[in-house]
Amino acid sequence: MTRFFYFAVLFQCGLFAQNAEKACVTIKKINTLIKENHYKPKVIDDSLSVFVYDNFLEYLDEEKILFTETEISKLKKHRLKIDNYIIDKDCSFLDEIANTYKTALQRTLSVVEGLEKQSIILNTKDTLFFTKKNIRYLKDDTDVKRFIKKKITYEILIDIAQQSKNKDSLTANFTTISETSRAKIFENYKCKLNGLIKEETTFYSSFLSSFYVVYTNFFDPHTTYLSYNDKVNFISSVSADNSSIGILFQLDDKDNVVVAEIIPGSPAFDVHKIDAGDQLLKVKHKRDEFYSNCASLEKISELLSSDNFKTLEITLRKKNGEVFTVSLEKRIMKATGNLVYSYVIENVDKKVGYIKIPSFYNDENGTNTLSNDVAREIIKLQEDKVSGIIIDLDDNGGGSVTEAMKLVGMFIDIGPIAIMNDKFNNIETLKDYNRGVVYNGPLVVIVNGFSASASEFFANAIQDYNRGIIVGNPTYGKASMQSIIPFEETYSNQDFVKITGQKFYRITGKSSQKEGVIPSIKLPYLFNDLMPRESSSKNVLENDTIVPKLSFKKCPNDFSKAIENSSIRIKNNPYFTEIENLNKDIYNFVNEERKPLLLKFSTVFDEVHKSDKLYTETEKISAKTFGLLIKNNSSDIEKIKFDEYLKKDNSEKIKLIDTNGRIYEAVNIIHDLTH
Template sequence: MKSLVEFMKKNYKILIVVVLAAVGLWSFVDNKKKSDNDDAVLIEMLLFVLQNAHYKPADLNDSFSEKVYTEYLKNLDPNKRFFLQSEIDQWAVYKHDLDNQLIKRETTFFDVSHTLLQKKLDETQKIYREILAKPFDFSKDETLETDSDKLSFAKTHAELKNRWQKQLKASVLASIEDKQKIEKGEKEDKKAKNKNEKLVEKKSDQPKSYEELEKEARESTLKNLDDYFDIVKEFSRKEWFAVYLNTVLEQFDPHTNYLAPDDKKKFEESMSGSMEGIGAQLRKKNDYIEITEVIAGGPAWRQGELENGDIIIKVAQGDEEPVDIAGKRLDNVIKLIKGKKGTVVKLTTKKVDGSIKVITIVRDKFEIEETYAKSTIIKTANGKYGMIYLPKFYVDFETRNNKNAFTDVKKELEKLKAQGIEGVIIDLRNNGGGSLQTVVDMVGLFIEQGPIVQVAKPNGAKEVLRDRDRSVLWDGPLVVMINSHSASASEIFAAAIQDYNRGIVVGSKSSFGKGTVQNLYNLNDLVRFNNKDFGSIKFTTQKFYRINGGSTQLKGVESDIVFPDRFLYIKSGEKDMDNALPWDKIEKTSYTPFTYNFAPILESSRNRIKGNVNFKLMEENAKWLNERKDETVISLNYDKFMKKSKELEDKNKEFNQLKDYKNSLKFSSLPDEVEKFANDTVLKSKRDKWHENLVSDIYMEETVQVLEDLKQLMK
């Protein structure tokens, strides 16, 4: 999830505190540390910044130590398939000592654990190679617990080997099923292509035997594991140390992170004008990687099958054998997925409904500009409306264009008004945040003037950010769309519109729930080593609050009208993150809300939703997913595994009609864009694709109906 990052030049007051306090830093870093011990210097700087500038610095005590200890073990061995209980027991002496080691700038526990991990990697490689050398017996009635939190560490080498045996059986069994489905699909494709011809069956068309598929599955599993272990063994000590440091920093809050030099460069690259790859934001989720945002206009977005919430389990380069990414670090998965323009990557994904799908994407160069604000005209039998889609509250201080969300939305709004629209939809779904000042300015387009958001600082001081421009660009009907991935700045916008009673917020039950502000600080500004780069730290510096005094932290913004979605009953967002700062509230600030009575409109919409067959089906899907979320035991018996898989496949078919949904709305680009289409076919293709997606959007019709009801109210 993107952070609400206000860069250093915009947070000079906070940074002055750090810089002034840094005068005393050298008294804590002796000459030996300056010259020989980069680890100690790095720890010194990180803790120095956090203790002087973090919104709520954590106390370095035994409780903190125990949390670091527990989480670091999870990071080293998330599935409890490397270490024995006896080895973990030997580390128990460190459980309440890590705070002391940090204070002393020592790395004893890290060094001990890192040494043992290297040894365990070699031992584990021997175990899985031995197991995969022989065929599996899938007639046994065995099961595998996939939730590692329900498992203890293995007590003996035999138990550890048995754990690997079961895990590898599950991997091979799933691979066999995938290969069978692929064969079936290929056979059906051949029949379709030859339906008007006499099909001559060749020997190569004969399905492979079970023994052949099982052998291929073991070989591919072995290759994937070997590739994975080769990568892990190449990790430098510095890379593992960064993992340890981030385990420490994440105990302050989930948005406080250390960016090692390489990560810092990637972050800077992500802020550049364009990238090559598939166009998706990723995050680590348990053993695999989750799609958190499909970037509008990117290759994955154009391909159309990759969705937010998809879990990537394998990655293949073109026609090569897919690589299992279980346990891989996020940056290494990104390296596998990224690539040069024109090359092909195949992602084996697990959908939210549990189905497995291989998605083929041609990598391309995609412009960040395509993630800027864009608008469309919506025509119905009752009127003409405008919608502005804003993927983030961007701001660019570095280029001559000086682009930002406020000025771009203002331009789109002016163009829509010129077309005679009668209502406006602001689509903030999947908007992960951005510039704080930009969202303040943008709310000002819809109200005369007044407070927009309250910001609390570490010392308890409160600042109210206001719109001081008395002009109003749009005073007509307004609907704001959000979902569970709308975070930070998008939550500020939705909350302000809601608190002012200026418009109606529709979408997921609540938004993401991130009510904090982060700052990025270059650690090299604290020391003067000629040839060393210590990277950067991103840390939480402020909390923001609604003008009614409530916080969006954890709770998010609750929609006035809730649309059923697949995540309706699943806990997600900030409240699902460890060490998230708590919800609280402060005094409301003085503001004057509009006096519109939205109650009849909300009631009418809720009644329509109750009677909508597609929404009913979506809610059934959500309930089914909620029931399945605790199913963590899978059968390793071939017949039972395939039976369960068939049951899930049949159940998924009940919800497939949602994929075929089409609304009756008409979407069209604004005249100035249409003029560009003749010379910019890529832009036309992007807009056509966007409009196709909107026609398939199950939520658009009800959103427009709410807008039409508002039009009647505000006449």
């Protein structure tokens, strides 16, 4: 046994040493690609060391519950030396961090397994402290065990409290319910920890990938290392066609992943066994198994959507308790969540066209593209004689800049659209070279904090040309362009870096980088104050201005009266007032400094249900309807008439429009523009 132990340790050290050597080669390639292609490559110095060290440890142990103070004090010697290690081609520091991390995970797993065998008292005099400032690492192994015991107790009590709003009922059945919750929480902990520990090769590969991501993020938040799977997922997210098994999942009220819909004609549809409401238990690809109760939603989503995982085994549980497994091979299908669609909204004596653009997608052949699809929708709406068009870019994170340029060209005549600048300060004007427009009537564009990149590119041009009115909220603030560059131009290459190579400016010379596009009309949006923005990211490119040497002709539109009327309506509309008040309450609730919590069921129950009133109010206002008369355009009516899936999808989309106060106000703005 002793000889085997030493052999295992020697083997592990040899394996780590080889990986550390490969890591240095990988980092060298990353540095070369960034130096050659990045908009503003940074010097590799102490600032890189501090950023990478601090952020990598935060990535590995965000809550500071794995590492001990002793372990961190030993690792801290690397904090100012990583730049020197890279220059000296010595990446052995990664071995030390990896070994320490794995030891911490194994220690935590051992503590969890030990606690599982013990009797845990669920009503104690212990307290749990919550703070967002200066969280310290746990002192030693004893401190780790004490804290994990508290945390598990807290999570069991939360799980019990979430099962009902009736405290008396839960108290009366506490013993029975607690046994189920206890088993669930321990199983989740063990599953997550085992998933992180993995086998040696997989653990180190995942560890290094995470390090490369943090390392590349030093240069800016959008420059990042991509594995082959990451690259495939990224491309799939902005494509009109994806490999799919044909199941749409959602979370139920107990946070279980359940089947929401099965797409007709899909692999899942063909097995005739999967139904809406079936609970997803496990996804398996080859020998790798991922359980839905402990794998991240990102990982499950990657398996289901990535073209790299062609055949999956899906294990589900029906409502009657039957557990079954099906093997599904993905097929190329339309990515329905990405595709543009349109409706006709009737208002008084006018018809208003509504076009939803979820993303700026394209494909390699240039056929299934956003611009082509929008052009078709505009033609359909014009056949229905709409008096104006609303373009909805809420939650559109971007995609192809080429498609954004083509979209701008549909609404403006020939002229410059944007200015692009690279690392050599080469100024390039991006233009619409095609004379004429597809649509020249009244236009309103809706944006929010999740509208980014290509969405901002389009909104900027429409605003600068005075072609339409931008309404909503300040956008994300990403005015840069990335390219995915392979390490090697070979078929077997598995490594890529997505690098920020250019920065965009408006044709006025201003940049929306970091600040976003500022709408002409502000429309209150639920949870707006909690939305992530470019300005809150680390190492963002700064906002600046250039002096452009170009001219362009603004459209002679006078939007002043429509903007004034809308501002008055919004101010006097109880719906928007309520949203603004709710946003203040939500922000205060999320950011309040929490007091130490006594680990008793009654106390935890009160804490869990403290937000019930806010939740109820947000659900109520989100369900409010505005009585809009929403119809399919004439061309789509026949298409959905005999298709049950399209009927259901159509009904859901109409409901989303009718419960959207922003669309309701956009319709009113179009009405003002046509009177």
